[in-house]
Amino acid sequence: MNKELMYYCPVDAEKTRRISSNPEAQSKNMECNCNRAPETILCTVCGGTFVGRKRIQCQRHKNTIHLMDCVYCVFCKKKLK
DSSP states (O other): OOOEEEEOOTTOGGGOEEEESOHHHHHHOOOOOTTOOOEEEEOTTTOOEEEEEEOOOOSSOTTOOOTTEESBOTTTOOBOO
8 A cells, every 4th residue: 555645844835745655656756846935036028026936837736737827927928937
């Protein structure tokens, strides 16, 4: 039986880890980046700043899009780099 536990540190979302009792599953375990905190994003085209998260696809949850994930600048509508 494959048992997997997850612990989450609300102070530092980057410390989210998955623990598995199965050594084979541990090697296949991929890092989850879904619980990142929002940051200030600076557009390199127009120089506008806004709060959000640059969209990075999670390797574990490929079909998940979070509310604050941004692909385009909210001011000039150009793609974020």
